[in-house]
Amino acid sequence: xxxxxxxxxxxxxxxxxxxxxxxxxxxxxxxxxxxxxxxxxxxxxxxxxxxxxxxxxxxxxxxxxxxxxxxxxxxxxxxxxxxxxxxxxxxxxxxxxxxxxxxxxxxxxxxxxxxxxxxxxxxxxxxxxxxxxxxxxxxxxxxxxxxxxxxxxxxxxxxxxxxxxxxxxxxxxxxxxxxxxxxxxxxxxxxxxxxxxxxxxxxxxxxxxxxxxxxxxxxx
Amino acid sequence: xxxxxxxxxxxxxxxxxxxxxxxxxxxxxxxxxxxxxxxxxxxxxxxxxxxxxxxxxxxxxxxxxxxxxxxxxxxxxxxxxxxxxxxxxxxxxxxxxxxxxxxxxxxxxxxxxxxxxxxxxxxxxxxxxxxxxxxxxxxxxxxxxxxxxxxxxxxxxxxxxxxxxxxxxxxxxxxxxxxxxxxxxxxxxxxxxxxxxxxxxxxxxxxxxxxxxxxxxxxx
DNA sequence: GCCGACATCACCCGAAGGGGTGAGCCGGGG
DNA sequence: CCCCGGCTCACCCCTTCGGGTGATGTCGGC
Numbered sequence: 001x002x003x004x005x006x007x008x009x010x011x012x013x014x015x016x017x018x019x020x021x022x023x024x025x026x027x028x029x030x031x032x033x034x035x036x037x038x039x040x041x042x043x044x045x046x047x048x049x050x051x052x053x054x055x056x057x058x059x060x061x062x063x064x065x066x067x068x069x070x071x072x073x074x075x076x077x078x079x080x081x082x083x084x085x086x087x088x089x090x091x092x093x094x095x096x097x098x099x100x101x102x103x104x105x106x107x108x109x110x111x112x113x114x115x116x117x118x119x120x121x122x123x124x125x126x127x128x129x130x131x132x133x134x135x136x137x138x139x140x141x142x143x144x145x146x147x148x149x150x151x152x153x154x155x156x157x158x159x160x161x162x163x164x165x166x167x168x169x170x171x172x173x174x175x176x177x178x179x180x181x182x183x184x185x186x187x188x189x190x191x192x193x194x195x196x197x198x199x200x201x202x203x204x205x206x207x208x209x210x211x212x213x214x215x216x217x218x219x220x
Numbered sequence: 221x222x223x224x225x226x227x228x229x230x231x232x233x234x235x236x237x238x239x240x241x242x243x244x245x246x247x248x249x250x251x252x253x254x255x256x257x258x259x260x261x262x263x264x265x266x267x268x269x270x271x272x273x274x275x276x277x278x279x280x281x282x283x284x285x286x287x288x289x290x291x292x293x294x295x296x297x298x299x300x301x302x303x304x305x306x307x308x309x310x311x312x313x314x315x316x317x318x319x320x321x322x323x324x325x326x327x328x329x330x331x332x333x334x335x336x337x338x339x340x341x342x343x344x345x346x347x348x349x350x351x352x353x354x355x356x357x358x359x360x361x362x363x364x365x366x367x368x369x370x371x372x373x374x375x376x377x378x379x380x381x382x383x384x385x386x387x388x389x390x391x392x393x394x395x396x397x398x399x400x401x402x403x404x405x406x407x408x409x410x411x412x413x414x415x416x417x418x419x420x421x422x423x424x425x426x427x428x429x430x431x432x433x434x435x436x437x438x439x440x
Numbered sequence: 441g442c443c444g445a446c447a448t449c450a451c452c453c454g455a456a457g458g459g460g461t462g463a464g465c466c467g468g469g470g
Numbered sequence: 471c472c473c474c475g476g477c478t479c480a481c482c483c484c485t486t487c488g489g490g491t492g493a494t495g496t497c498g499g500c
Contacts, residue, residue, distance in 0.1 A: 208424075
């Protein structure tokens with residue numbers, strides 16, 4: 001039989017046993033290993049091919065996040081599905097970043113758990129409803145280029161603002177745009193005045209806060 | 221009966237009918253309205269109390285994203301669940317940002333759909349596995365506070381750096397920390413020197429680029 | 441043709457910032 | 471004990487910056 005090869009990682013013996021029972025009831029799934037901590041899990045991953053690792057996030061001797069990071073590093077094809085008691089915001093994000101393909105809470109219904117295992121094995125992801133809400137909040141916060149943060153600026157002033165945001169001094173700007181320094185100062189003054197910014201320092205902050213420049217946009 | 225009050229929004233008559241059948245089979249759910257476009261949906265939301273709006277993202281006469289934004293604005297208690305044929309990355313993010321509580325693809329199984337409706341009605345979220353993967357990728361990309369970008373700074377200097385990053389002038393810093401301006405200048409000089417930054421403008425850029433401050437952390 | 445918006449530049453001023461040097465004070469470790 | 475690192479402050483110097491005022495030229499629209 002060639003079901004989805006699953007390893008259980010949880011320090012509670014009892015929980016592992018019940019998970020094994022639940023998952024084995026699904027004919028698509030084959031529970032091949034179960035261990036009590038992250039260190040052992042990594043050893044198993046090193047030696048065997050696994051499709052999915054079902055891991056508790058809180059464990060003695062190497063926590064779930066660290067173990068997840070290591071597992072995805074040494075076996076990128078193996079998917080890690082976090083399973084925990086709480087949908088703690090910080091842990092969710094940490095786990096996802098470490099490379100987890102899903103995050104379920106332990107109140108998941110057996111059928112949904114089995115389905116989640118199959119989902120992540122097929123390369124997609126699984127999120128418990130409560131966790132999804134957390135993640136979505138995070139997404140809502142992120143980027144979003146705000147138009148209007150440059151309202152009222154003339155094209156030339158927008159150009160000047162871009163250079164201000166990148167930390168250019170007046171003399172650098174005048175060199176780059178082939179202008180006299182006095183002219184640059186005029187433009188800078190106009191920009192600061194129109195946007196109601198105290199100085200070029202605040203211009204930089206304004207740029208980042210409004211997503212007018214973002215991480216990694218300085219290479220020039 | 222007081223089930224979850226649901227409205228269906230989709231330009232395909234046939235799909236609305238089948239959705240109605242599927243959802244009505246669940247005794248927790250009551251399909252109270254169905255309309256063919258976003259504009260009509262908003263009208264209904266204005267006049268009736270709804271728990272969940274199940275909306276197609278592509279529609280003539282006001283697309284799903286715009287309609288979602290409007291609905292959450294006028295009826296924050298009403299949850300919007302997007303339902304679409306594809307898990308188009310851009311649309312997913314746009315929908316989430318517009319305020320959607322979930323995002324399902326039309327290949328969802330009936331039972332899962334009904335469950336998703338109940339999930340969002342209870343305030344959590346629902347993501348189709350394929351969509352979850354997209355979202356998780358996005359989360360993985362985000363910031364991540366980089367430690368080490370402040371290497372070598374003394375505690376006092378780190379504190380000074382934080383204020384620099386928020387655009388404080390030397391005199392403001394000296395007022396906030398109850399120091400002489402000369403002292404502040406000494407610290408600022410040390411910070412700029414240790415981090416190899418030309419001036420306070422670059423200190424701000426350094427802070428944002430390394431995730432030492434993020435969007436919306438200026439309130440002080 | 442006139443006027444307003446934009447861009448260009450000039451000159452002046454005072455404030456703020458960056459750099460150098462030196463010095464006193466404290467606390468912990470060799 | 472002394473020395474060193476961190477924190478504090480002082481003075482001096484020069485550059486950069488922000489702000490004020492005003493002048494020119496060009497373009498497009500009324």
